[in-house]
Amino acid sequence: MSDQTLLGLEASLRSKGQIPLEIDLHCAPGEILALIGPSGSGKTTFLRSLAGLYNELEGYVRCQGRFWLNSQERICLKPEQRRVGMVFQQYALFPHLNALDNLLLAMTHLPKSDRQFRALAMLERVNLAGLENRLPHQLSGGQRQRVALARALASEPDLLLLDEPFSAVDQVTRFRLRRELARLRKQIDIPILLVTHDLDEAMQLSDRICVLHHGELLQVVSPRELMQRPVSPDVARLLGLQNIFSGRVMEVEQDSLLLDWDGCSIRIAQSASYELGQQVSWIAPPQSILLQRPDRPVQGDSENPVAGTLTELVVMGPHASVRVTPNHAPELPLSFFIPLHYVERQQLHEGMAVSLSLKVHSLHVF
Amino acid sequence: MDWQALKVSLELAFWTSFFLFPIGVFVGRALAVRQLPFRPVIQSLIFLPLVLPPTVLGYYFLVAIAPDALLGSGWFWLTGRPLAFTFEGLLMVSLIANLPFAIQPVQNSFAAIDSDVRDAARVCGLNFWQALWKVELPLAWPGLLSAFLLTFTHTLGEFGVVLMVGGNLEGETRTLSIAIYDEVQALNMTAAGQMSLLLLVLAFVSLLLVQWKTQRFADKGQR
Numbered sequence: 001m002s003d004q005t006l007l008g009l010e011a012s013l014r015s016k017g018q019i020p021l022e023i024d025l026h027c028a029p030g031e032i033l034a035l036i037g038p039s040g041s042g043k044t045t046f047l048r049s050l051a052g053l054y055n056e057l058e059g060y061v062r063c064q065g066r067f068w069l070n071s072q073e074r075i076c077l078k079p080e081q082r083r084v085g086m087v088f089q090q091y092a093l094f095p096h097l098n099a100l101d102n103l104l105l106a107m108t109h110l111p112k113s114d115r116q117f118r119a120l121a122m123l124e125r126v127n128l129a130g131l132e133n134r135l136p137h138q139l140s141g142g143q144r145q146r147v148a149l150a151r152a153l154a155s156e157p158d159l160l161l162l163d164e165p166f167s168a169v170d171q172v173t174r175f176r177l178r179r180e181l182a183r184l185r186k187q188i189d190i191p192i193l194l195v196t197h198d199l200d201e202a203m204q205l206s207d208r209i210c211v212l213h214h215g216e217l218l219q220v221v222s223p224r225e226l227m228q229r230p231v232s233p234d235v236a237r238l239l240g241l242q243n244i245f246s247g248r249v250m251e252v253e254q255d256s257l258l259l260d261w262d263g264c265s266i267r268i269a270q271s272a273s274y275e276l277g278q279q280v281s282w283i284a285p286p287q288s289i290l291l292q293r294p295d296r297p298v299q300g301d302s303e304n305p306v307a308g309t310l311t312e313l314v315v316m317g318p319h320a321s322v323r324v325t326p327n328h329a330p331e332l333p334l335s336f337f338i339p340l341h342y343v344e345r346q347q348l349h350e351g352m353a354v355s356l357s358l359k360v361h362s363l364h365v366f
Numbered sequence: 367m368d369w370q371a372l373k374v375s376l377e378l379a380f381w382t383s384f385f386l387f388p389i390g391v392f393v394g395r396a397l398a399v400r401q402l403p404f405r406p407v408i409q410s411l412i413f414l415p416l417v418l419p420p421t422v423l424g425y426y427f428l429v430a431i432a433p434d435a436l437l438g439s440g441w442f443w444l445t446g447r448p449l450a451f452t453f454e455g456l457l458m459v460s461l462i463a464n465l466p467f468a469i470q471p472v473q474n475s476f477a478a479i480d481s482d483v484r485d486a487a488r489v490c491g492l493n494f495w496q497a498l499w500k501v502e503l504p505l506a507w508p509g510l511l512s513a514f515l516l517t518f519t520h521t522l523g524e525f526g527v528v529l530m531v532g533g534n535l536e537g538e539t540r541t542l543s544i545a546i547y548d549e550v551q552a553l554n555m556t557a558a559g560q561m562s563l564l565l566l567v568l569a570f571v572s573l574l575l576v577q578w579k580t581q582r583f584a585d586k587g588q589r
Contacts, residue, residue, distance in 0.1 A: 053485050079488035086489045092482035096504045105500060106490035155491055 009050070009159055009191040010062045013069075017056030019045050020215030027191035029064075033220075034194045034202035037212035038238065043195040044089075045215070047161045050193070051086050052079035063191070064158040085152030086161040090168055091144050093136040099123060099147045100132035106155040119154060126150045126180070142173040149181075153188070160192045166201060178204060199239060203227075211235050229364050233281045236366075242335045243284040249274045257365060262329040266304050268363040281366045288362030289336045291322065293346055294355045304358035308334075313350050315340060322348075324356055367560050370537050371545035374453070378541060379521040382460045383514050386468035389461075390513045394472030395502070399484070416466045424530025427459045431531075456532040456539050463527050467516040475509025476502065508580045515572040522568060 008028040015021035021042050027033040035043045048054040050061055052068065055076060061069040068082045069075060085106075094102050103119040110118065123132055126146040136144055145165060152160060165181075166174045182205060185192060196202050202209050203223040211218045211226070218238070219231040230236040233244050247259035247266060252274055259266045259282060268282060294307070311333065312323035319337045326332060334356065348354070396402060397409065415423055431438040431449040441449050449455035479502060487497035503510070525543045532539030534548070542561055549558035 048485075051485075051489050053488070078493070079485070080491045080493050084489055086486070088482045088486060090480070090482060092480060092486035094483060094487070094501055094505075096501075105487075105492065108491055108496070151486075151490065 007064060009193075011050060011060070013046070013049055013057050013059040013061070015045075015056060015215060016058055017054075019054075019056075021045055021049065021057070022215055023212075023217045025210060025217065025220060027193060029191055030185070030189045031208070032185060032192045032194055032206045034196055034206035034209045035212055036196055036199060036202045036209060036238075038197065040214075041212040042215035043197075043212055044163055046212070047086070047163050047193060047195055050082075050159065051084050051161060052077060052082050066158075083155065083158040084161060085155055085157035085159070087145070087148045087152050087163060087165045089164045091136075091148035093144060093147055093151070095136050098133050098135050099128060099139065099150075102136070102147055103151050103154045106151045109155065122150045122154050123147075125184070140173075141169040142177060145169060145173075145177055146180075149184075158190055160188065160190055162192065162194045164195055164197070166196075166198075181205060211238055213238060228285055228287070228362065230283070230366075232366055233283070236283050241283060241285060243289075244281060245283070245332060246279060246281050249276055249278045249280060252276060256360065259365075262332060264306060264326065264328045266358060266363070267360050268365050269361045270365050272365075274365070283364050283366070284334060284336075284358050285362060285364060286336050288359045288364075289334065290357040290359065291324070291336075291338060291342075291348075292355045292357065293348075294353055296346075302355070302357040303360045304363070306334075306356040306358060308354060308356060310348060310350055310352050310354045313343065313348060315343075320348075324354055326356075367557065367564075368540075368542070368545040368549075371540050371542045371561075372564070374537065374540060375522055375542040378453070378456060378460055379518045381457055382464055382521045383468075383517040385457075385461055386464055386517050387510070387514055389465075390468035390472045390517075391503075391510065394469045394509075394513075395476045395498075395506075397469070398473045398476035399481075412465050412469050415463045420463070420524070420526025421530055423463060424459065424527045427455075427462070427527075427531055431455060431458075450531070451533040451535060451539060453532075453538050456528060459527050459531045460521055460524060463524060464517045464520055467520050468513045471509045471512035471516065472506065473509075475506040475512075479505050508583045511579055512576045515576050519569045519572045522565060 008026060008031070010026050012024045013021055019042060023046055025033070035046065037043050045054055049057055057069065058071045059069070060067060060071065063082070067075050068077045094105065097105065100119055100123065103122060104115050107115045107119060120132060123129060126149055128143060128146050128150065131139065131143060136147070139147065145168070149165070166177055169177065178201065194202070194206060206223060208220055209223055209226050210220045213234060218235050219226065226239065230239060230241065236244055245261060247261040249257055250260045250265070251258035255271055256267055256269050257274055259268060259280065266282070274280060292302070306326050308324045308326040310322065311325045312321070314321045318340050320340055320343045321335065322338055323333050323335045326334070397405065402408060428450060429435060431441070433439060433442065433448065438449055441447070447454065449458065484497065484502065487501040492500060523543060524541070525547070528539065528541050528544060534540050534544055542565060546558050546561045549561070
């Protein structure tokens with residue numbers, strides 16, 4: 001067994017209870033793994049399983065080389081025996097204790113003389129110096145979140161669990177807290193699991209993203225890879241990606257496929273093997289679509305040209321949401337965003353004829 | 367004023383509250399927190415003394431402590447004393463009669479604690495007892511205080527059960543509420559009035575204390 005698997009977190013869990021769960025994953029020290037999925041996908045249950053708060057499980061959890069759970073050997077450590085720090089969704093601060101005492105209560109494993117000093121240092125680390133005597137209800141949402149994070153780290157855990165830690169604060173605070181976490185993580189050399197339903201948050205903060213659905217792990221990849229190469233149409237839909245279509249394989253070459261998309265030929269760079277005539281699903285991710293005016297010249301060849309009509313143009317801040325109906329199949333519109341300045345410069349408007357180019361190397365076949 | 371009756375009343379009220387306190391904490395917490403099987407049945411049993419005529423409770427208790435019944439003979443074997451018409455017997459039935467007052471407020475206050483806060487205590491490294499002592503009890507204490515005071519006050523005012531089980535033995539089972547009844551029967555309204563006023567003031571003050579403490583706790587925004 002390599003050191004890599006001995007260190008960090010390794011979990012292989014199956015639920016025995018009502019809530020479905022079937023997850024195998026590894027998280028290295030210092031890595032942030034984001035768990036995303038819709039409500040009820042088992043994200044929080046999985047975190048609670050790791051913390052020892054949900055125990056109707058089979059399988060094992062090993063952290064920093066120590067088994068916290070091993071159902072075969074009937075090992076199941078209590079939450080207080082696992083070295084885990086957890087930030088709850090609503091923070092779950094002890095409402096009768098001030099910020100400092102909230103931290104001190106998580107430090108019972110340290111000698112008494114050290115606690116005060118360390119707790120104060122930890123509060124300073126999360127920018128809360130001077131607020132140590134405030135009770136939770138006297139703190140703002142963002143400050144409470146920082147106390148919760150400081151308390152989770154005060155116990156010097158081997159694993160940090162963050163359960164939607166930014167969902168209960170306003171937008172401005174959320175961005176600031178995200179930035180603080182991104183900075184803080186460099187000083188923390190333990191595996192970090194971040195549960196979120198916010199894809200942006202997962203993209204900004206994590207090294208890898210796990211997509212969960214009905215308690216099952218659908219895909220574990222880097223944020224970039226996830227958006228470009230979702231493993232299944234299900235994952236793509238969970239991520240909110242649009243433009244998922246089906247097609248029939250017409251030609252198979254070494255590094256590309258030619259699909260028949262309801263009468264329009266689409267070439268997609270792909271090395272995996274498909275059979276002639278096979279029905280497949282494919283997706284045009286946002287970065288694969290270029291919009292052009294047919295009456296204005298374009299430089300170079302247009303890849304996968306698709307002629308159509310701009311049927312919807314909605315301005316949303318600095319972007320415009322655009323829907324283009326292809327001429328060959330009006331029932332299969334493509335939706336995507338383009339920058340507002342492009343709309344203005346090209347004088348785009350609803351009802352005009354446009355041409356799309358779908359980039360061969362950015363399209364993806366499932 | 368029947369001082370001996372007052373002493374019996376206060377002793378009965380204190381020991382009832384004292385013994386029911388830990389029972390209230392653990393049963394109340396279990397009902398609030400844990401997924402108990404037959405929970406509706408348990409809950410109904412606890413509430414039963416609230417709605418039953420005290421005579422019914424007294425009757426079944428007398429049946430249970432009869433010299434040939436299990437509880438009565440067992441107690442006699444242990445202590446050499448009967449339960450019927452003794453202070454111990456009175457205390458025992460008082461414990462049963464006050465279960466709803468000792469459990470319900472505690473149950474409510476434990477139920478009001480965010481389950482994440484309980485979980486957070488364990489994740490922070492506290493074992494069950496530490497979490498109970500340092501997190502749950504401080505948060506639930508207005509409920510505990512209410513339970514103690516309500517039990518105390520209600521026991522002071524208990525009449526039917528006391529008469530059924532304790533009888534009316536001076537210095538042993540004659541409580542203030544029974545003494546009041548006796549004085550009224552004897553048309554001694556002045557004595558009855560003094561004792562009634564005392565019970566009224568005691569009851570009002572302890573209810574006031576409950577309200578005041580609970581209110582202050584809520585005002586401090588600790589919930």
